[in-house]
Amino acid sequence: MKLKDKVAIVTGGGQGIGRAIALELAGEGAKVSVADLNPETAKKTAGEIKAMGREAIAVTVDITDLAQCDKMVKETIAAFGCVDVLVNNVGWDKMELFIQSEPATWDKVIAINLRGPINCFKAALPHLIERKYGRIVSIASDAGRVGSSGEAVYSGTKGGIISFSKTIAREVARHGITVNVVSPGPTDTPFFAAVAGDNPAIAEGLKKAIPLRRLAQPEDIAGAVAFFASDKASYVTGQVLSVSGGLNMV
Numbered sequence: 328m329k330l331k332d333k334v335a336i337v338t339g340g341g342q343g344i345g346r347a348i349a350l351e352l353a354g355e356g357a358k359v360s361v362a363d364l365n366p367e368t369a370k371k372t373a374g375e376i377k378a379m380g381r382e383a384i385a386v387t388v389d390i391t392d393l394a395q396c397d398k399m400v401k402e403t404i405a406a407f408g409c410v411d412v413l414v415n416n417v418g419w420d421k422m423e424l425f426i427q428s429e430p431a432t433w434d435k436v437i438a439i440n441l442r443g444p445i446n447c448f449k450a451a452l453p454h455l456i457e458r459k460y461g462r463i464v465s466i467a468s469d470a471g472r473v474g475s476s477g478e479a480v481y482s483g484t485k486g487g488i489i490s491f492s493k494t495i496a497r498e499v500a501r502h503g504i505t506v507n508v509v510s511p512g513p514t515d516t517p518f519f520a521a522v523a524g525d526n527p528a529i530a531e532g533l534k535k536a537i538p539l540r541r542l543a544q545p546e547d548i549a550g551a552v553a554f555f556a557s558d559k560a561s562y563v564t565g566q567v568l569s570v571s572g573g574l575n576m577v
């Protein structure tokens with residue numbers, strides 16, 4: 328097991344990619360703090376982990392609020408004694424052309440996708456620095472690397488979290504902390520269903536364009552996160568791994 332007895336926080340662990348990451352890390356031996364805005368789904372994922380014979384807690388958090396992120400870290404330490412791994416997975420978008428978008432939507436996208444992970448870094452880093460150990464993995468998007476029509480501000484926030492992560496990777500490497508990014512392509516989750524609406528042509532068109540001819544499943548993303556979270560990746564930092572079925576080979 329790659330993560331035996333490690334303690335991991337997974338934000339947005341209640342559903343979709345975050346749920347798959349939480350289950351994957353638990354399968355590799357980690358104790359998992361499933362942190363989500365939705366207490367019901369967080370509890371459900373934590374219950375699935377316990378049913379695997381592993382330890383988990385559900386933490387209710389709104390990552391756009393730094394005080395709540397501090398509380399998330401404290402609750403995890405109270406339950407498991409420390410934090411080894413932070414997975415910044417939460418994200419949100421509303422698909423529309425930029426010219427039709429409104430400032431209130433930009434503010435929400437920026438708060439959740441950029442300020443939120445920054446809050447989580449700020450909350451977790453003092454503890455990781457003190458322990459001289461940490462693995463931080465953030466979920467960006469290939470929209471943040473190559474752009475995506477209808478997702479301008481979202482793309483900006485995801486590009487932002489990539490460059491933010493690289494900078495923090497440089498700043499904290501001397502403390503034994505690695506910081507990496509997993510960059511999914513289109514992935515079959517409730518978020519994708521909401522963004523694609525009820526238009527099956529979007530998924531069909533993407534499948535034709537993706538060399539591996541299918542959308543990612545959440546488990547495809549989780550495997551890459553488990554690698555970065557493990558000591559198999561202890562000499563890898565400041566990197567971005569696209570998990571997109573070959574859709575974007577840059």
Ligand SMILES: NC(=O)c1ccc[n+]([C@@H]2O[C@H](COP(=O)([O-])OP(=O)(O)OC[C@H]3O[C@@H](n4cnc5c(N)ncnc54)[C@H](O)[C@@H]3O)[C@@H](O)[C@H]2O)c1
Pocket residue numbers: 338339340341342343344345362363364365368388389390391416417418419439443466467468469510511512513514515516517518519
């Ligand atoms: N699904 C895709 O096609 C796709 C593609 C590329 C990148 N991503 C990224 O992957 C990540 C996960 O996406 P998903 O498709 O699983 O999303 P999802 O909407 O299915 O799940 C997101 C989870 O985050 C939680 N959440 C939302 N706002 C929160 C907040 N303020 N505080 C705490 N929790 C909050 C939700 O309750 C939910 O459980 C996101 O960062 C997303 O941008 C997804």
